[in-house]
Amino acid sequence: MTKYTEPKYRSIHEAEGNELEVLKEKVAASMWKPAFHVHPEHGLLNDPNGLAYFNGEFHVFYQWFPFGAFHGMKHWAHVKSNNLVDWERLPTALVPTEDYESHGAYSGASMEVDGKLYLYYTGNIKFSAEERSANQCLAIMGKDGEVLKYDKNPIIEGVPTGYTGHVRDPKVFRKGSMYYMLLGAQREDKTGEIIVYESKDALDWSFKGELRLNLDLPESCYMLECPDYFEIKGQEVLVISPQGLEAKQHHYQNLYNVIYALGKLDMENLTFDVTDYQELDKGFDFYAPQTFEGRNKERLMFGWAGMAEVEYPTDQEDWAHCLTLPRELDIVNGLLVQKPAIELKQLRSKSQSGVLTLDKGSTDLHSGYHSFELETSIESRESDSFGLELFSSETEGLVLEFDRSTQTVTLNRENFPALFGDEHGFVRSAELSIGDTVKVHAFVDRSIAEIFINDGEVVFTTRVFPMNKSTGIKLFTDKELTCTYTIYQLKSNNSL
Helix, strand or coil: CCCCCCCCCCCHHHCCCCHHHHHHHHHHCCCCCCCCCCCCCCEEEEEEEEEEEECCEEEEEEEEECCCCCCCCCEEEEEEECCCCCCEEEEEEECCCCHHHCCCEECCCEEEECCEEEEEEEEEEECCCCCEEEEEEEEEECCCCCEEECCCCCCECCCCCCEEEEEEEEEEEEECCEEEEEEEEEECCCCEEEEEEEECCCCCCEEEEECEECCCCCCCCCEEEEEEEEEECCEEEEEEEEECCCCECCECCCCECCEEEEEEEECCCCEEEEEEEEECCCCCCCEEEEEEECCCCCEEEEEEECCCCCCCHHHHHCEECEECCCEEEEEECCEEEEEECHHHHHHEEEEEEEEEEECCEEEEEECCCCEEEEEEEEECCCCCEEEEEEEECCCCEEEEEEECCCCEEEEEEEECCCCCCHHHCCEEEEECCCCCEEEEEEEEECCEEEEEECCCCEEEEEECCCCCCCCEEEEEECCCEEEEEEEEEECCCCCC
């Protein structure tokens, strides 16, 4: 069958003249370019890939289309760091040049094997605008940092009988004496599933079957992307990114969403017995997260701070999206909680602390930083409605509001001229047990906010594209409250 051709399916090797240099200069001038979040020099970033602490350094790969803010031929871009703060851009790790990846090097994960980093990814094949297939592929990075594609690729050719060409995003791990690969998949009846392969040597793979999940997912769920599996404190965790969920009250309010499930994995019987599951992030812009083991064996996570099929203001500048900050995961009182990685404290420069009592109305906490970290503890026994406004100015503001009467927290981003994603609404919400004290820990970086509530019990990730003057932090309430706060100005990463 003839391979499908379209202009967007070209690699960086096919760039014309100084095309990439022009794009790089254009993006560098953007006022919305993050100061310390990993983002593309130009073009579109999406899923984090191949995350690893390897050979004494943190490695982050991510999906990248170099030529514009749309989804085309995907490459794997590569950055590394020795402290999770200062990132160095490296040469593109995977450029899709082979027939087995003719339409892109799609997402995947990594695993250290015999002192080398094995990078598993999906080779995308397209025969028409609608018809496709998929190969599972391998690249190997040595301690010298050189990435070489495996000479016997693909390690899995095509898709099993009964599935469409939407089979992708390998997650590989070792359990006992065997290696296992989880893949997001779609059955021919257009329902989502996770399928499993197994191997004795991490190279030669055989199909094992479907992983049965007792998750209450609707029939409208047509794909399960980006599976991840790990353990914390002996508790097994499965993360999936389902497509096709229907919004209901405080849940699944984005076009695509992310779920984590706690339970027990039984590879012999191909089951994951779910004891509980929750949405992972309640914000507007979060998808396809991936976890890995850090320097001290802690479980770290990056996510894609973006959403497919939504047009962002930076699209006009020929770039889109960034990754979240690294987050450390833990299980507390039966919940998977997320906290900013402790290494992020290295970003802090000067700080301002205070205690403020407000009877009613609103007041400014601070104004003047485009990139900052905010830690607050809000004591409010009487207030029914209170909260914070970030990116605040006379005309703009991202509103985080706590409602004691409904025991909910909402995030509202409608007060910006640079609106986007209006078809999916401007408010996101979560259930929250609001007691006498609420803690808010937020990172703001020019065009992104990551908000951690009550030590990561609820997290909102959102992109916001404010005017240059919108740098304020405002506190508001309907009745008396006391706010203890510290604000840190954060350093830029000039290498990004």
